[in-house]
Amino acid sequence: MTTATSRERQERYRSFAAFYPFYLTEHVNPVSRRLHVVGTTLVVVCLAMGALRDWRFFLAAPLVGYGFAWVGHFVFEKNRPATFKHPLYSLMGDFRLWFETLTGRRKF
Template structure:
C-alpha cells in the first residue's frame, strides 16, 4: 500500500485511527500518554524540570513499539507529526469517553476502503 496523501486533518483522521486498528495498540497509547502526562504534571508541580520531558519520552517510548509489535506498521507520526499529535489527543479523548468501539469501526472502514 502506498502512503496516502491528505489535504486536511479531517481526511487524515480515519487513516490515523486505522493505523491504530487494534484495541491493544490504542490502549498502549492511552497508558503511555497518561503516564507521561502524570509524571510531567508532577514534575511541574514539584519544579523538577527534567520530569516534564516524561510526556514525550514515555508517550513515544510506549507507542512506537506498539506499532511494531502489535499493529505491524509504522507510526503515523513519521509522516504527519502535527496531525498525529492532534489525532492522539482525539483518540484518547474518545477512549476516555467510552468510545473505543467506535474507533475500531472507523479503523475497519478505512482499511476496507483502502486495501
C-alpha cells in the same frame, strides 16, 4: 482500479479531519490502542508533574508517550508510526483517541 499505498494516502492529508480516519486504520489492534492510551495518560501525568514538582518530568513525557505508542506499532500493529510523516496530526490523533477512550466513545 489501483489502490493507493499507505505512504501515498498519508501524503495527501491537508487537514486533521482528513487524517484521523487514516489514523484509526493504523490503530486496529486493541493492545496497540491500549498502549497508546496508557502512554498518553502518562504524558499528561509527566506534564503535570513537570509543572508541579520537577522540570525533568517534561523531558520524560515524549519518551514515555512515544515509547508506549511505538511498541504498539512495531510489535502489535506491524506498521510504521504516522509520527514520521505527520508528527502534528499524529500527536493530535493520540490525544483525540485518548479523549474518546476516556469518554467512552471508543472501546479500551
